[in-house]
Amino acid sequence: MKKVGVFLLISVLSLGLVLSGCSSTPTSEDQIAKNEQKAKRKVTLSYVAWASEIASTNVVKTILEDKLGYEVDMKQVNPGAMYNSVASGEADATVAAWLPTTQKALYEKHKDKLENLGPNLEGTIIGLVVPKYVDINSIEDLNENKDKFNGDIVGIDAGAGIMATTDIAIEKYGLDLNLRSSSDAAMTAALDRAYKNNEWIVVTGWTPHWMFAKYDLKYLEDPKGIYGEAEEIDTLVRKGLKEDDPTLYNFFDQFYWEPSDMEQVMGWIQDGMDETEAAKKWVEENEEKIKAWLSAE
Structure with missing residues (x-):
């Protein structure tokens, strides 16, 4: 026993x-x-403080968090730091690369250290913009009307590609106007004041942008082709992302929307909606489009 x-x-x-x-x-x-x-599941997105990129980056953040469960950190930087952060691996991606003209110099500097997944939006335009009531049509007409513009071209942040291109335009056209650095918000505020008073103003502009929906504007003709043809906004990711996280890489590779999509989000934000809420609203109203991005291989 x-x-x-x-x-x-x-x-x-x-x-x-x-x-x-x-x-x-x-x-x-x-x-x-x-x-x-x-x-x-921690993702860092790098972007610049332009209305277009605030819209796109918030939409991407919303999809990654609400649909794929990632924790997203948005880093708002200047254009140079945006490229550097993705090239160095400090950021996983940016959906804010304006190419082939606007940010050409930055891309050429960093392209070997990052991966370009191609356009997420096509049909963008950059150039010098005036209200339609301004009765000139070409950049070549600026000098003889410089006093009406107070001798200024109102620009955005100094590191932006469109500012560098405008410096070239000033040189090539022999313009006797000063390019004034500010920001997207400050530029549009100046445009708003001038527009309400029917005053002449010339600004650095790009499409898509909510200001074209709010005001009657036109691009000045560019006979010398300084600002190039229609552009695109590309998605850039850090090297090694495909191996580290195929799901995340696949989403960035599939993300593609229309200028009208971006303009809708920008318009809501401009009308006073919080940028996060505007992104969520767009995501809720475009489930089928997002489903296609997430299911594609």
Whole structure:
């Protein structure tokens, strides 16, 4: 009887050890998997403070968080820092690369250290913009009317590609006007004041932008072709993203929308809606389009 009792005790203890081993190993492995998943689900997006890029980056953030479960950190920087952050791996991606003209110099500098997934929006335009009531039609007409413009071209942030291109335009056209650096918000505020008073103003402009929906504007003709033809906005990702996170890479590769989509989000924000809420509203109203981005391989 003692032998039977000892045998039963050993069996129970052995079974306990086996069950304990079976339960602990998966728990440990599951925890490692969860930790790895949690680590790869943090995403950093780099962008510039332009109305167009505020709209697109917030939409991307909303999709990544609400549809794919990522934790997204948005880093608002100047254009140079945007390219550098993706090239260095500090940011995972940007959906704000204006190419091939506007940010050509920045792209050429960093292109070997990042991956370009191609356009996420096509049909963009940049140039010098005036209200339609301004009765000139070409950049060549600016000099003889410089006093009406107070001798200024109202620009945006100094590091923007359109500012560098405008410097070239000033040189090539021999313009006797000063390019005034400001910001997207400051530029549109100046435009708003001038427009309300029927005053002449010339600004650095691009499409898509909400200001073309709010005001009657026109691009000045560019006979020398300084501002180039229609452009696109590309998605850039850091090297190695495809191997590190195929799901995230696939989404960035599939993300593509129309100027009308972007303009809708920009318009809501301009009308006073919080940028996060505007992005969520667009996402809610475009489920089928987003589903296609997420399901495509």
